[in-house]
Amino acid sequence: MRHAILWLLLSCFQLHAEVELLVVGDDAHPVKFVTLPFTYEGNGVSPAVTVENHLVQALSSTGLFSMPYRYEVPADQSNMYAWRLNDIRYVIEGRLFESSQMLMLRLTINDTLGLQPTLSTVVLNPKQLALSSQMFADQVYRSLFYATFTNDHEKQYLDNENPTLTRYLNQLVMTFKRAWRNNAVSGTCTVQIQQMPGGLPFKSTLQENCFISQQLAEEIEAALEEVELLPYENYQDVFERELRVEFISTL
Structure with missing residues (x-):
């Protein structure tokens, strides 16, 4: 590839401050990511697919990132080098926990270039799940934009964005x-x-x-x-x- x-x-x-951008791939070669099926622990109907879909849509919205329709899953999913050989830059995992009308999402973004994973925890509003998950997905997009296309990795946390x-x-x-x-x-x-x-x-x-x-x-x-x-x-x-x-x- x-x-x-x-x-x-x-x-x-x-x-x-001075900003240095790195754009990987021309228009025909976006940065590839995969989201592994989100897990859910709770007593209600699992919202995992809904939250996962909002994240995929947000990351794919501009064409800078793309999740391939077909990809080969390594035998050891924790082997980031194996994912990298398949031209995947980011492997995203999500765990949802629901209790007392509170929905918590723990997101792990693994960078196959060998950088430390990004861990994020957010509380979603189960009564306004679409809105809250879309807002969080937009934050993830902006975070990955800075982590991928700039040399200022601190900005991926969006503290001074x-x-x-x-x-x-x-x-x-x-x-x-x-x-x-x-x-x-x-x-x-x-x-x-x-x-x-x-x-x-x-x-x-x-x-x-x-x-x-x-x-x-x-x-x-x-x-x-x-x-x-x-x-x-x-x-x-x-x-x-x-x-x-x-x-x-x-x-």
Whole structure:
């Protein structure tokens, strides 16, 4: 399975600290995850499938993450390396406990790259299960976005999150992913991009490393030509005039 990686380094204002984005895969290769069947302990009807479905829908909503329809389950499900060989980045497990009209979800997100698992516990409202599980699923999406596509893993806990910045970074990643058609060319290409207020790119400069592989340079040039407008509307407070974009493609 081929992988394409796009590094997006942003030189930021004092409004927020410098953010470095890592986008794994072009538009045709989202980051893959699986949710193992959630378990339930309680005396009522199990809400496990409902909660699990809301989480899958939230993670799949933008196309940055995707749960494959078919995948091979390792004999040892705790073997993260075996999951990784199947091109799965995240393995998500959930345990639901219900008592005294309280529904608790304990979520474990295993990163097959070998990082420490993320553990999260939340109390869901069983009387408003759809709303509360959807809200939590959205938090999980934003957490995984920072853990996957940025170098600031602390932000995955969302303690100091700027929601506008999160949406802006999401849109930047999606814009470049949609534009880049990676053909499994190995190499790195760094691009300096300047944009005008309004999101209009007016200058893009490919650096020397782009031309180690002429095919990669042509891919990046084609992607930049396809990007006619970068996100701007509703993002004026976090807008960046200069972007340093590093495209890295690995097999």
